[in-house]
Amino acid sequence: MATVLEADHVKKYFPTGASKWLLRPTDQVLAVDDVSFKLEAGTTLGVVGESGCGKSTLGRVLAMLLKPTDGSVRLNGVDLATLNERDLNQVRRDIQFVFQDPYACLNPRHSIGESIATPMKVQKTHDKQGRRQRVQELMELVGLNPEHFNRFPHEFSGGQRQRVGIARALALNPKIIVADEPVSALDVSIQSQILNLLEGLQNDFGLSYVFIAHDLAVVRHIADEVAVMYLGKFVEYGDATSIYKTPRHPYTKALMSAAPVADPKIGRERKRIMLTGDVPSPVNPPSGCRFRTRCWKATDQCAEVEPQLVEVVPGHRVACHYPES
Amino acid sequence: MIYFVIRRLLFAVVLLFVVSFFTYVLFTALPTNPAALTCGKNCTPEVIARNEVRLGYDQPIHVQYGRFLKGIFAGRTYGPEGASVHCPAPALGYSFEYHECVTDLITRTFPVTLSVAIGAFVLWMGIGVGLGTLAALRRGRWQDRFATTFSVVGISLPTFFFALLAILVIVIWGGLLDFPQYTGFTENPIKWFSGLLLPWATLAILSASTYVRLTRNGILEVMNEEFVRLGLAKGVKRRTLIIKYVMRAAMVPIVTIAGLDFAALLGGAVITESVFNLPGMGKLSIRAVTDSDLPVLVATTLVAAVLIVVANAVVDILYGFLDPRVREKV
Amino acid sequence: MSTPLISIRDLHVSFHTQDGVVKAVDGVSFDVMPGETLGIVGESGSGKSVTANAIMRLNFGTQVDVSGEIIMNGKNLLEVDDDELRTLRGRQMAMVFQDPLTALNPFYTVGNQIAEAYLIHHPKATKSEVREIVLNAMVKVGIPEPTKRMDSYPHEFSGGMRQRIVIAIALVNNPQLLIADEPTTALDVTVQAQILELIGTLQEEYGSAVMLITHDLGVIAETADRVMVMYAGHAVELANVDELFETPTHPYTVGLLGSVHSLDDSSRGALQTISGTPPSLINLPTGCAFHPRCRFELGENSLCRTEAPQLHAVGKSRSACHLPESQLLQIGAKGGV
Ligand SMILES: Nc1ncnc2c1ncn2[C@@H]1O[C@H](COP(=O)(O)OP(=O)(O)O)[C@@H](O)[C@H]1O
Ligand SMILES: Nc1ncnc2c1ncn2[C@@H]1O[C@H](COP(=O)(O)OP(=O)(O)O)[C@@H](O)[C@H]1O
Ligand code: SF4
Ligand SMILES: [Mg+2]
Ligand SMILES: [Mg+2]
Numbered sequence: 001m002a003t004v005l006e007a008d009h010v011k012k013y014f015p016t017g018a019s020k021w022l023l024r025p026t027d028q029v030l031a032v033d034d035v036s037f038k039l040e041a042g043t044t045l046g047v048v049g050e051s052g053c054g055k056s057t058l059g060r061v062l063a064m065l066l067k068p069t070d071g072s073v074r075l076n077g078v079d080l081a082t083l084n085e086r087d088l089n090q091v092r093r094d095i096q097f098v099f100q101d102p103y104a105c106l107n108p109r110h111s112i113g114e115s116i117a118t119p120m121k122v123q124k125t126h127d128k129q130g131r132r133q134r135v136q137e138l139m140e141l142v143g144l145n146p147e148h149f150n151r152f153p154h155e156f157s158g159g160q161r162q163r164v165g166i167a168r169a170l171a172l173n174p175k176i177i178v179a180d181e182p183v184s185a186l187d188v189s190i191q192s193q194i195l196n197l198l199e200g201l202q203n204d205f206g207l208s209y210v211f212i213a214h215d216l217a218v219v220r221h222i223a224d225e226v227a228v229m230y231l232g233k234f235v236e237y238g239d240a241t242s243i244y245k246t247p248r249h250p251y252t253k254a255l256m257s258a259a260p261v262a263d264p265k266i267g268r269e270r271k272r273i274m275l276t277g278d279v280p281s282p283v284n285p286p287s288g289c290r291f292r293t294r295c296w297k298a299t300d301q302c303a304e305v306e307p308q309l310v311e312v313v314p315g316h317r318v319a320c321h322y323p324e325s
Numbered sequence: 326m327i328y329f330v331i332r333r334l335l336f337a338v339v340l341l342f343v344v345s346f347f348t349y350v351l352f353t354a355l356p357t358n359p360a361a362l363t364c365g366k367n368c369t370p371e372v373i374a375r376n377e378v379r380l381g382y383d384q385p386i387h388v389q390y391g392r393f394l395k396g397i398f399a400g401r402t403y404g405p406e407g408a409s410v411h412c413p414a415p416a417l418g419y420s421f422e423y424h425e426c427v428t429d430l431i432t433r434t435f436p437v438t439l440s441v442a443i444g445a446f447v448l449w450m451g452i453g454v455g456l457g458t459l460a461a462l463r464r465g466r467w468q469d470r471f472a473t474t475f476s477v478v479g480i481s482l483p484t485f486f487f488a489l490l491a492i493l494v495i496v497i498w499g500g501l502l503d504f505p506q507y508t509g510f511t512e513n514p515i516k517w518f519s520g521l522l523l524p525w526a527t528l529a530i531l532s533a534s535t536y537v538r539l540t541r542n543g544i545l546e547v548m549n550e551e552f553v554r555l556g557l558a559k560g561v562k563r564r565t566l567i568i569k570y571v572m573r574a575a576m577v578p579i580v581t582i583a584g585l586d587f588a589a590l591l592g593g594a595v596i597t598e599s600v601f602n603l604p605g606m607g608k609l610s611i612r613a614v615t616d617s618d619l620p621v622l623v624a625t626t627l628v629a630a631v632l633i634v635v636a637n638a639v640v641d642i643l644y645g646f647l648d649p650r651v652r653e654k655v
Numbered sequence: 656m657s658t659p660l661i662s663i664r665d666l667h668v669s670f671h672t673q674d675g676v677v678k679a680v681d682g683v684s685f686d687v688m689p690g691e692t693l694g695i696v697g698e699s700g701s702g703k704s705v706t707a708n709a710i711m712r713l714n715f716g717t718q719v720d721v722s723g724e725i726i727m728n729g730k731n732l733l734e735v736d737d738d739e740l741r742t743l744r745g746r747q748m749a750m751v752f753q754d755p756l757t758a759l760n761p762f763y764t765v766g767n768q769i770a771e772a773y774l775i776h777h778p779k780a781t782k783s784e785v786r787e788i789v790l791n792a793m794v795k796v797g798i799p800e801p802t803k804r805m806d807s808y809p810h811e812f813s814g815g816m817r818q819r820i821v822i823a824i825a826l827v828n829n830p831q832l833l834i835a836d837e838p839t840t841a842l843d844v845t846v847q848a849q850i851l852e853l854i855g856t857l858q859e860e861y862g863s864a865v866m867l868i869t870h871d872l873g874v875i876a877e878t879a880d881r882v883m884v885m886y887a888g889h890a891v892e893l894a895n896v897d898e899l900f901e902t903p904t905h906p907y908t909v910g911l912l913g914s915v916h917s918l919d920d921s922s923r924g925a926l927q928t929i930s931g932t933p934p935s936l937i938n939l940p941t942g943c944a945f946h947p948r949c950r951f952e953l954g955e956n957s958l959c960r961t962e963a964p965q966l967h968a969v970g971k972s973r974s975a976c977h978l979p980e981s982q983l984l985q986i987g988a989k990g991g992v
Contacts, residue, residue, distance in 0.1 A: 260873025
């Protein structure tokens with residue numbers, strides 16, 4: 001299989017806070033801190049973790065909406081940092097972004113037809129007639145009534161607006177779609193509709209997805225590989241089946257254990273790992289292993305030595321000094 | 326917070342220098358020759374040229390500005406030798422139109438402007454916030470409609486129109502009040518009050534209209550906040566709820582805007598003072614414009630600018646004290 | 656069977672909006688028993704929050720009509736006057752809201768806000784008593800270093816900690832009924848687990864009844880004793896929690912359970928869905944509000960399209976569906992988890 005997208009030691013830091021005297025801030029949010037992975041054509045990488053762990057920031061860096069502070073992103077083997085503005089624009093077509101709340105990024109005064117056509121207009125890929133035709137084609141594809149192209153966003157439900165967002169992302173025939181919590185704001189019955197749609201599109205067009213979510217069960221359905229993020233780092237990364245069957249990082253285990261199960265009998269019987277406290281600040285992450293402040297297995301070593309992401313079984317990496325077996 | 330206060334004040338000081346410099350430069354670059362004002366009718370080109378040198382208007386602008394600044398801190402002597410005048414610090418210039426130190430002119434006119442501003446401010450905050458609150462609490466009823474009408478009408482009426490109308494109706498037809506006239510507060514408080522009532526009302530109507538809307542919308546917005554619902558769910562009394570929850574939150578932005586508006590008013594209510602013939606700073610600066618009285622113009626503009634800069638700093642700091650969320654962040 | 660703590664009968668709530676009358680709650684009846692947890696589940700817009708707010712009478716404004724009965728301790732809450740209502744709010748029934756980030760007054764310290772909740776109903780309490788109560792409440796909900804933290808402002812706490820403070824406020828007067836409207840929806844799963852456990856522990860300790868509103872069937876399964884399923888302003892099913900998940904007796908519940916994703920379900924194939932979207936509450940479909948999306952609907956001119964089904968006994972549960980009992984039980988047995 002061919003690698004379509006590759007992240008190599010990607011970092012994204014944001015300056016934050018005001019210094020005491022000068023206007024220049026002194027602190028940095030380590031939003032994404034040294035992340036590497038490879039995405040194969042036609043597969044899905046699911047990225048999970050609690051809020052504030054850097055998932056969206058990673059997604060934006062991958063979709064070229066943000067420049068990485070350090071490290072490189074390679075699209076079809078080409079390092080994006082080496083491209084000039086014109087070539088970048090060209091490759092931008094290949095990677096598209098789907099937002100959590102499509103309402104926030106659809107112009108309320110534009111009909112959804114116009115919104116879907118925007119990328120084609122910006123990239124000048126179709127003439128007016130072509131755009132119109134393509135919009136209707138896309139609407140059909142994502143399960144919207146093509147006759148509704150001149151309706152406005154507020155006339156659609158949340159699920160339908162997400163379909164609009166997906167249609168727009170598909171407009172330029174991308175190879176990769178980065179979807180940031182595309183179903184988190186939707187009701188379960190609608191979530192399933194959107195997930196089915198995404199899977200159908202993947203099969204039909206050989207798309208690759210980076211699928212960001214905080215809900216492990218949603219990712220379970222769509223991902224081939226899973227990355228669990230904690231405070232800007234991948235703490236566990238690898239084959240989805242392997243991770244869901246035998247989570248090896250204590251954080252992954254705790255996340256899975258915390259997710260409520262829609263079955264009262266199982267729910268009553270199982271013993272839950274209860275994490276204490278919240279995610280620490282990404283401005284001053286804990287030394288050594290960043291999870292140690294909430295980890296029930298932490299020792300002195302965890303405070304001193306940062307665990308590296310190492311392959312424990314083929315296709316399954318963990319960054320923990322005491323991985324579960 | 327303490328760092329923020331110090332930083333903010335330092336910034337204000339720097340800003341003051343910048344603002345004063347530009348004000349000075351801007352007016353000095355005007356095509357009128359300030360030296361021409363020094364000699365009145367017996368001006369000849371030679372006299373003007375001589376006075377130009379004596380007064381320092383021939384110097385490069387940064388030297389002039391330097392002297393001006395020095396005058397503020399140390400006092401300054403103006404005019405040709407023999408007929409020279411000394412203005413003690415803070416000297417903002419010497420007006421050959423009035424034959425007076427500008428500082429004296431300003432200390433004489435400022436109380437008038439201050440009186441106008443304070444009264445108008447009290448009135449407009451009272452009407453604006455009061456009516457706005459009433460409108461919000463009685464949303465959709467006649468009180469609300471009255472307030473909305475008031476604010477639309479108030480905003481669309483030009484100040485001078487309202488002022489003239491007030492004079493016509495109340496003074497000339499009604500004979501209810503004497504023509505507005507300034508009397509010092511310390512001289513006769515009652516006359517001070519009655520003499521300023523119309524100017525206050527004139528200024529207040531306009532601003533109050535804006536504040537009615539601000540207050541009403543602010544309160545309605547806060548009333549939809551979840552914490553207000555939690556207050557209700559706790560069993561908080563309606564009165565307490567409105568004061569402690571709604572007003573407390575709604576007033577923070579309004580207080581800060583009001584601070585800036587008040588400062589702007591202190592710089593001189595030009596139209597109102599002219600229409601009612603009040604010897605305030607606004608009138609002083611208008612006359613300075615028509616007379617091309619540069620020193621006065623520079624000084625009044627500068628005072629107004631200083632007031633705004635100071636008010637901005639005060640409001641920013643105040644904001645930090647009023648809102649714990651801001652306090653923390655800065 | 657003991658007497659209900661609170662009985663809701665034929666509750667209707669409608670909002671007059673520019674577009675028309677929104678029938679947010681359209682004839683809902685249910686009881687909450689002392690000490691139990693009643694879960695209310697449904698998609699967004701199904702009227703869960705409006706129902707909760709009606710009980711606390713928080714649907715203020717002139718543009719809303721509320722009718723029906725809400726009986727608590729022999730009184731109809733919809734008829735008591737404002738003064739009496741205030742003595743009930745926060746004392747006999749308390750509420751926890753969805754978004755802990757906006758639920759606390761940003762201008763007062765958390766200690767002050769917990770104290771206020773106590774003082775409203777105990778105006779004669781002395782300062783030191785109140786302080787004691789506040790500290791105690793903060794310890795109970797698991798705020799570390801309460802003596803130090805009571806003087807902090809809400810924004811100095813994380814979302815989870817703020818929700819703990821909202822719970823402390825709700826429970827400081829030991830109310831008989833706690834209404835929690837999506838108390839964990841805005842929180843991360845790990846924090847959600849903490850908060851749900853906290854509510855459970857405190858409920859046991861105080862013996863309060865809890866009305867837990869959520870859209871998450873997982874949360875329902877883990878917390879509720881009984882469940883009411885809402886759809887478009889109607890109660891479509893009322894069942895014990897085990898029954899509901901084992902044999903759902905309404906086509907909507909069946910569809911809802913079917914579309915839940917589960918952690919150990921690795922099937923990559925198409926997920927079950929309920930086709931279509933919830934109806935407009937201004938123009939509700941005739942008959943059963945669910946019929947346009949229902950797979951089992953009886954067709955043209957059938958009861959499904961002409962008559963609104965009422966809750967009635969089906970198996971051990973109560974369901975509002977026109978299908979014969981035997982068919983419903985069969986669908987449920989197949990479609991349930
Ligand atoms: N533009 C930004 N400026 C400063 N900090 C940011 C910015 N965007 C995100 N962050 C911070 O980076 C961290 C990671 O954020 P995000 O990527 O949104 O996490 P997630 O999507 O996992 O919730 C957070 O602490 C967030 O506050
Ligand atoms: N104040 C209001 N004015 C108009 N419509 C409202 C108002 N409050 C709620 N609604 C409508 O009532 C319906 C039910 O809302 P709600 O009870 O909040 O649903 P949920 O089940 O998600 O909690 C929604 O369609 C909502 O738009
Ligand atoms: S009454 Fe009819 S339409 Fe409604 S849920 Fe039952 S079968 Fe479906
Ligand atoms: Mg995010
Ligand atoms: Mg709700």
